[in-house]
Amino acid sequence: MAGTTLRVVWTPGTDDLLGICHCGAEYLAGDPIDVWSWLLAHPDGHEAAR
Amino acid sequence: MSPGTEFPRNQWYVAAYGSEITGELLARTICGEPLVFWRDSSGRAVALADRCVHRRFPLSQSNRVGDTIVCGYHGFSYDASGTCVAVPGQKRIPRTARVRAYPVVEQDSLVWIWIGDAEPSAAGTIPRAPWFAAAGWTTVRGMEPLAARHSLLLDNLMDLSHETYLHGGYIGTPEVADTPISTEADSDAGIVRVSRRMADAACPPFYAESTGLSGRITRWQDIEYHPPCLYLLHSRIAPAGVLPPGNGPDNQAFHVEVGYALTPETAHSAHDFWLVARDFALEDDGVSRFLAESNRTVVLQDVACLNTLEEILQRDGAAYQELSINIDTGGLAARRMIRRQIENAPAPGTTVPEGAAPGREPLAGAPVTA
Numbered sequence: 480m481a482g483t484t485l486r487v488v489w490t491p492g493t494d495d496l497l498g499i500c501h502c503g504a505e506y507l508a509g510d511p512i513d514v515w516s517w518l519l520a521h522p523d524g525h526e527a528a529r
Numbered sequence: 530m531s532p533g534t535e536f537p538r539n540q541w542y543v544a545a546y547g548s549e550i551t552g553e554l555l556a557r558t559i560c561g562e563p564l565v566f567w568r569d570s571s572g573r574a575v576a577l578a579d580r581c582v583h584r585r586f587p588l589s590q591s592n593r594v595g596d597t598i599v600c601g602y603h604g605f606s607y608d609a610s611g612t613c614v615a616v617p618g619q620k621r622i623p624r625t626a627r628v629r630a631y632p633v634v635e636q637d638s639l640v641w642i643w644i645g646d647a648e649p650s651a652a653g654t655i656p657r658a659p660w661f662a663a664a665g666w667t668t669v670r671g672m673e674p675l676a677a678r679h680s681l682l683l684d685n686l687m688d689l690s691h692e693t694y695l696h697g698g699y700i701g702t703p704e705v706a707d708t709p710i711s712t713e714a715d716s717d718a719g720i721v722r723v724s725r726r727m728a729d730a731a732c733p734p735f736y737a738e739s740t741g742l743s744g745r746i747t748r749w750q751d752i753e754y755h756p757p758c759l760y761l762l763h764s765r766i767a768p769a770g771v772l773p774p775g776n777g778p779d780n781q782a783f784h785v786e787v788g789y790a791l792t793p794e795t796a797h798s799a800h801d802f803w804l805v806a807r808d809f810a811l812e813d814d815g816v817s818r819f820l821a822e823s824n825r826t827v828v829l830q831d832v833a834c835l836n837t838l839e840e841i842l843q844r845d846g847a848a849y850q851e852l853s854i855n856i857d858t859g860g861l862a863a864r865r866m867i868r869r870q871i872e873n874a875p876a877p878g879t880t881v882p883e884g885a886a887p888g889r890e891p892l893a894g895a896p897v898t899a
């Protein structure tokens with residue numbers, strides 16, 4: 480169910496983690512705690528990111 | 530913050546392989562609860578608390594008589610439901626004379642047991658792994674005792690980049706470094722997925738020797754973790770560039786289904802069940818031996834590493850700030866789902882909701898900043 484799926488894409492060798500929320504908003508983070516915190520904060524801060 | 534010693538209750542856990550449960554009494558501690566297992570005359574697997582209510586003598590060290598266990602100390606007799614059906618020297622059986630019986634479900638060669646005080650969630654909610662028992666697959670497997678907590682094993686399995694360092698020469702290869710890794714936390718389904726799909730990679734010995742492929746390969750690693758117990762790794766190996774056809778069977782590829790069941794024994798130890806199923810060379814004993822020996826070697830490398838970490842965590846205590854980097858993305862998602870299962874544990878006698886309610890909680894392992 481895409482409705483509750485939060486996704487993080489990472490290419491090893493690079494430093495960025497791309498967080499993709501179920502709402503479509505995306506966010507580039509530098510560490511996994513940052514990226515999950517942002518994803519779990521939905522909808523806070525997700526409108527601006529889109 | 531260190532990997533915790535807590536584990537969720539009111540969950541299904543793998544307690545044994547079906548073939549381990551026979552007419553003989555088997556003692557095994559699951560989630561801190563000493564249990565005795567056996568198979569009754571109808572073929573049903575039975576799990577009871579491994580303590581006589583009278584003086585706590587272990588029923589596993591007692592005698593099975595038909596479908597009852599007769600305590601080896603004073604002769605209290607229990608049937609498969611845990612009800613005491615005879616006590617020595619008197620006719621009246623005290624009403625409180627019963628041992629706890631645990632719900633058991635046997636499927637896919639695994640014996641699952643419900644640990645908790647709430648009503649068990651429906652057997653249909655137990656994750657499936659049909660290849661471990663299905664025709665068209667050959668499985669090798671084992672179980673290693675782990676003197677380390679459940680969460681350390683979880684951390685280990687959720688990040689396969691450790692293959693390069695801990696398991697060099699077995700399953701690690703260099704291409705891992707330029708392949709994007711996608712991590713998904715699906716809170717409705719209660720699954721964490723970590724996928725790494727290498728289009729053009731070297732073939733590690735584990736797969737070269739078992740499949741006979743010698744050139745470059747397309748290698749997919751799709752992890753599917755069903756907290757708290759079942760970890761599945763769907764591995765697809767094909768000659769480089771060979772992708773599954775749009776329709777029809779994916780018969781130009783080799784499929785290996787790896788499984789782990791991570792079952793806490795105590796707060797500081799676990800049962801590390803491992804299985805490797807394949808859909809090729811089904812009758813080839815040489816391939817079976819090779820895969821079993823290789824995988825067991827790899828598991829024992831993990832066990833040695835995690836046993837060391839457990840000793841260190843106990844010696845050093847919890848007062849250190851854990852550092853997480855990008856490779857820990859999947860592990861942190863898994864920890865968060867476990868944390869949520871611990872916090873959402875229902876009160877005794879109630880029913881577990883299907884799928885945890887979506888909500889916002891702090892990420893387990895994250896420093897509290899707000």
Ligand SMILES: [Fe+2]
Pocket residue numbers: 685691692695696827831
């Ligand atoms: Fe490992």
Ligand SMILES: [Zn+2]
Pocket residue numbers: 500501502503504521522525
């Ligand atoms: Zn969002």
